[in-house]
Amino acid sequence: MSTDIKPMTSKDLVTDQEVRWCPGCGDYSILKQVQTVIPELGLKRENIVFISGIGCSSRFPYYMETYGMHSIHGRATAIASGLKSVRNDLSVWLVTGDGDSMSIGGNHFIHMMRRNFDVNILLFNNEIYGLTKGQYSPTSHEGQITKSSPYGAIDHAFNPAALCLGADSTFVARAMDRDPVQLREVLKRAHLHKGTSILEIYQNCNVFNDGAFEIFTEKASKKLNTLFVNHGQPLMFGENNSKGIKLDGFAPAIVDLETTSVNDLWIHDEKDRTKAGILARMFDHPSTEGAMPRPFGVFYSEDRACYEDLLNQQVAEVTSKRGKGNLDDILKGNSVWEIQ
Amino acid sequence: MSNSTEIKEDVTIMFAGDSGDGIQLTGTQFTDTAALFGNDISTFPNFPAEIRAPQGTLAGVSGFQLHFGSVEMNTPGDALDVLVVMNAAALKANLKSLKKGGTILANSDGFDLKNLKLAKYPEGVNPLNDESLGAYKVYEIDVTKHTKSALAESGLGTKEAERSKNMFVLGFIYWMYHRNMEHSIKFIEEKFKKRPDLIEANIKVLKAGYNFGDTSETFNSRFEVKAAPMPKGVYRGIMGNQATALGLIAAAQKSGLDLLYGTYPITPASDILHELSKHKNFGVKTFQAEDEIAAICASIGASFGGSLGVTASSGPGIALKTEAIGLALMLELPLVIINVQRGGPSTGMPTKTEQADLLQAIYGRNGEAPVAVVAASTPSDCFEMVFEACRIAIEHMTPVMFLSDGFIANGAEPWRFPKANELKEISVRFAKEKNMGDKFMPYLRDEKLVRPWAIPGFEGLEHRIGGIEKEDITGNISYDPDNHEHMVKTRAAKVDNIADYIPLQKIDNGTADADVLILGWGGTYGALRNATAELLAEGKSVAHAHVRYMHPLPKNLETLLRNHKHVLIPELNNGQLIKIIRDKFLIDAKGLNKIQGLPFYSADIKNAVYKLLN
Numbered sequence: 017m018s019t020d021i022k023p024m025t026s027k028d029l030v031t032d033q034e035v036r037w038c039p040g041c042g043d044y045s046i047l048k049q050v051q052t053v054i055p056e057l058g059l060k061r062e063n064i065v066f067i068s069g070i071g072c073s074s075r076f077p078y079y080m081e082t083y084g085m086h087s088i089h090g091r092a093t094a095i096a097s098g099l100k101s102v103r104n105d106l107s108v109w110l111v112t113g114d115g116d117s118m119s120i121g122g123n124h125f126i127h128m129m130r131r132n133f134d135v136n137i138l139l140f141n142n143e144i145y146g147l148t149k150g151q152y153s154p155t156s157h158e159g160q161i162t163k164s165s166p167y168g169a170i171d172h173a174f175n176p177a178a179l180c181l182g183a184d185s186t187f188v189a190r191a192m193d194r195d196p197v198q199l200r201e202v203l204k205r206a207h208l209h210k211g212t213s214i215l216e217i218y219q220n221c222n223v224f225n226d227g228a229f230e231i232f233t234e235k236a237s238k239k240l241n242t243l244f245v246n247h248g249q250p251l252m253f254g255e256n257n258s259k260g261i262k263l264d265g266f267a268p269a270i271v272d273l274e275t276t277s278v279n280d281l282w283i284h285d286e287k288d289r290t291k292a293g294i295l296a297r298m299f300d301h302p303s304t305e306g307a308m309p310r311p312f313g314v315f316y317s318e319d320r321a322c323y324e325d326l327l328n329q330q331v332a333e334v335t336s337k338r339g340k341g342n343l344d345d346i347l348k349g350n351s352v353w354e355i356q
Numbered sequence: 357m358s359n360s361t362e363i364k365e366d367v368t369i370m371f372a373g374d375s376g377d378g379i380q381l382t383g384t385q386f387t388d389t390a391a392l393f394g395n396d397i398s399t400f401p402n403f404p405a406e407i408r409a410p411q412g413t414l415a416g417v418s419g420f421q422l423h424f425g426s427v428e429m430n431t432p433g434d435a436l437d438v439l440v441v442m443n444a445a446a447l448k449a450n451l452k453s454l455k456k457g458g459t460i461l462a463n464s465d466g467f468d469l470k471n472l473k474l475a476k477y478p479e480g481v482n483p484l485n486d487e488s489l490g491a492y493k494v495y496e497i498d499v500t501k502h503t504k505s506a507l508a509e510s511g512l513g514t515k516e517a518e519r520s521k522n523m524f525v526l527g528f529i530y531w532m533y534h535r536n537m538e539h540s541i542k543f544i545e546e547k548f549k550k551r552p553d554l555i556e557a558n559i560k561v562l563k564a565g566y567n568f569g570d571t572s573e574t575f576n577s578r579f580e581v582k583a584a585p586m587p588k589g590v591y592r593g594i595m596g597n598q599a600t601a602l603g604l605i606a607a608a609q610k611s612g613l614d615l616l617y618g619t620y621p622i623t624p625a626s627d628i629l630h631e632l633s634k635h636k637n638f639g640v641k642t643f644q645a646e647d648e649i650a651a652i653c654a655s656i657g658a659s660f661g662g663s664l665g666v667t668a669s670s671g672p673g674i675a676l677k678t679e680a681i682g683l684a685l686m687l688e689l690p691l692v693i694i695n696v697q698r699g700g701p702s703t704g705m706p707t708k709t710e711q712a713d714l715l716q717a718i719y720g721r722n723g724e725a726p727v728a729v730v731a732a733s734t735p736s737d738c739f740e741m742v743f744e745a746c747r748i749a750i751e752h753m754t755p756v757m758f759l760s761d762g763f764i765a766n767g768a769e770p771w772r773f774p775k776a777n778e779l780k781e782i783s784v785r786f787a788k789e790k791n792m793g794d795k796f797m798p799y800l801r802d803e804k805l806v807r808p809w810a811i812p813g814f815e816g817l818e819h820r821i822g823g824i825e826k827e828d829i830t831g832n833i834s835y836d837p838d839n840h841e842h843m844v845k846t847r848a849a850k851v852d853n854i855a856d857y858i859p860l861q862k863i864d865n866g867t868a869d870a871d872v873l874i875l876g877w878g879g880t881y882g883a884l885r886n887a888t889a890e891l892l893a894e895g896k897s898v899a900h901a902h903v904r905y906m907h908p909l910p911k912n913l914e915t916l917l918r919n920h921k922h923v924l925i926p927e928l929n930n931g932q933l934i935k936i937i938r939d940k941f942l943i944d945a946k947g948l949n950k951i952q953g954l955p956f957y958s959a960d961i962k963n964a965v966y967k968l969l970n
Contacts (some may be wrong), residue, residue: 031820033832062815067657077820078833083812085660086822087653088683098657098665101641102616107659118608124653127646199410250918327641334636341638343609343776347590347602353392354587 042193042219090121114163144225186211194233250281292316366425368433378522383420386467394583400432412474426596430882444475465500515939527565596962601631611782646893647674662811708953709763712929860911866899873920887961
């Protein structure tokens with residue numbers, strides 16, 4: 017129909033709907049980075065689908081001028097599984113929160129990863145239930161005071177990256193709302209990965225859990241408490257990258273680069289599942305004595321066949337072996353008799 | 357040979373034994389042979405709840421009931437003429453179904469002390485040796501011994517040899533009813549293609565069973581059941597779940613859509629999955645999901661993508677899918693939800709039949725959430741009605757619930773199957789262009805109140821849909837009070853409009869002004885048809901109508917009901933259709949309810965009609 021071949025811009029992805037997140041919410045930044053990155057991916061707008069469940073973040077599809085579905089709580093993953101099973105030509109993005117993906121949708125979430133559908137999951141983790149106004153979530157830390165845990169949460173928190181690796185996810189990455197450059201970079205990586213890409217994004221809920229990730233996001237503390245990993249690069253952090261991580265067997269240890277050579281540091285390898293597991297387990301509460309810095313970036317990336325490709329392949333194989341199905345033959349079955 | 361042959365109009369026979377005895381196979385083989393011969397048939401398998409319940413126990417009894425005859429067969433038979441039992445438990449579990457004067461064929465080896473004890477007969481009691489079976493004709497055959505001796509030279513181990521026992525029984529029954537063994541021999545050759553030794557063994561035992569009838573002096577009567585006067589045509593045998601699978605494939609082909617069948621294993625619906633998963637070359641994709649919710653959600657995702665999304669389950673699974681059914685009706689996407697009903701509530705009685713999910717189908721969701729509902733009445737009707745469910749779902753952009761039940765899902769009957777070109781075309785219209793100036797409005801409706809199906813991939817039609825109340829026409833989120841009321845009423849009117857696109861209700865048998873109208877729905881059709889025929893033959897003023905379109909109901913139903921003095925609604929539940937009829941039409945219908953996990957018998961219906969007429 018249309019003859020103009022203007023390249024897509026981020027404005028083309030903005031809908032006529034007013035964005036209704038609380039002022040100051042981390043979601044705004046994520047929306048902006050997604051709208052910035054997508055025009056760079058060489059996709060056509062009509063071939064993009066955003067699917068969400070329920071929660072603050074799940075309003076996301078309404079703000080993206082693509083195809084979209086705002087579904088029911090926890091089920092975006094299941095809906096995307098069906099969509100990808102029949103439409104592997106689409107670029108499918110899921111937007112979910114910590115409660116949506118790991119509480120009510122926990123089952124579909126892990127099965128999505130083991131099947132490895134080619135979708136990108138943006139997991140907005142704010143460690144709280146925002147839309148229902150402030151109850152603790154499966155990622156709230158032990159002792160967290162919330163509306164439903166006035167004496168402190170007693171639930172042990174999920175470690176999302178470790179959970180995803182445990183479910184044999186083929187791509188696990190972490191980013192934060194306050195670091196747009198790094199967020200855009202991993203968004204691209206998530207898109208490029210063929211398979212289920214999990215991108216956990218630390219997102220500040222300034223109303224019900226303000227400052228949950230402050231120590232990682234604020235200038236004053238960020239350098240000492242975060243570790244940005246890059247494939248093939250040594251793990252370094254701190255002011256002027258003065259510190260590094262060394263592996264002592266399977267145990268990571270913080271070393272001072274004044275006394276330890278860069279050559280002795282752990283070199284990040286995205287293809288190494290065991291080491292990705294160690295990175296994921298660097299999950300100390302920052303207030304803990306001797307806490308490891310929190311890693312960001314792509315922890316793990318693996319090539320494994322996608323469910324939809326195997327499904328289509330099987331359909332093609334059966335069809336080539338048995339020929340395209342003939343309705344009359346199947347109605348007739350194997351054994352008939354005639355009454356004259 | 358001094359054998360005499362007696363002509364029978366119809367025979368009800370049950371094969372019963374341990375679930376490991378090959379009972380279902382024996383039953384289906386005899387059924388196929390009867391059908392090929394030209395008898396009308398109706399069958400019902402009765403599985404134990406446990407896959408391998410302890411051998412020899414009452415819990416482990418598996419049965420297969422077949423009704424075949426030279427007249428119309430509508431049910432698997434109310435009472436048995438012949439009961440074939442492989443052990444004591446099988447006799448104990450099924451004796452109450454045998455007619456007085458009926459025949460018992462007992463494998464005497466299954467009545468040893470161990471088996472008698474497992475069947476909980478008191479110590480020292482063997483029903484074959486005392487007077488307790490005096491009212492029946494009892495024949496004992498040591499099937500195990502005969503099977504073993506037939507295979508003495510085969511080189512097969514005892515265990516493998518004993519597994520052919522069912523073939524001996526089958527052969528013997530073939531002799532008893534003058535049947536040809538050709539079909540079963542072919543079947544054995546196909547089944548054991550890779551084991552020539554087993555082909556030989558099974559055929560040998562089958563023939564040994566037949567010859568035993570011929571040569572043994574014990575049996576002096578054989579029976580003949582002539583072919584039934586069925587309408588001319590080509591037939592096949594069909595089970596309800598199989599018909600459902602074929603109906604889905606047919607609907608996909610006639611609509612030109614690919615089919616995604618998202619499901620989670622559950623009794624008694626799983627056979628639909630088994631059947632469909634074989635037919636990938638028809639553009640059929642089956643998705644065995646992690647749970648019931650994922651199953652329906654995947655189907656919704658497929659429909660969003662432009663395929664025909666179908667999900668299936670039984671009562672408890674449907675309960676889990678409820679929220680997603682609500683989503684599908686807000687999204688106004690085509691979706692077919694199959695409920696093969698079983699005994700409820702909760703886990704209930706998975707292997708027993710019931711029709712107690714009608715209210716769940718029509719009303720069981722949060723909010724004002726109308727979906728269309730259709731119900732199949734016989735095994736082959738599953739084909740037609742699931743096809744209709746697909747047609748309605750696609751042409752009216754709505755979820756449609758298709759109700760089957762364990763009785764017709766596993767029951768079988770002859771089917772004069774249609775030709776592909778005799779089936780209705782299902783019209784699919786994907787939106788291709790903007791529909792309001794330079795904009796696309798996902799909820800702009802046509803004259804049927806149906807919204808456009810706009811699937812991803814079409815430039816300019818990008819839009820968002822979701823479960824939050826939407827603004828009329830635009831589909832944007834809306835909390836506007838008037839809009840909500842308007843949308844609720846519009847969604848209801850859209851489903852009500854389907855009544856203009858379904859057939860009018862017909863009377864199945866009897867006249868339009870009969871004193872009593874028996875109004876049924878679902879799998880009770882055969883029993884009601886039988887009872888009606890018998891009552892008419894007795895000169896009673898009775899008629900039978902069977903509803904297949906449950907929501908919306910056929911437009912003429914109220915008028916049709918008002919022409920009768922009494923309306924009797926027999927249901928295998930505590931009264932569900934009756935609530936709807938009374939609610940919608942203020943008609944003082946009377947209920948007849950049976951909630952035993954069993955089908956209706958003719959006598960149940962007839963007694964209720966006599967009561968109304970007196």
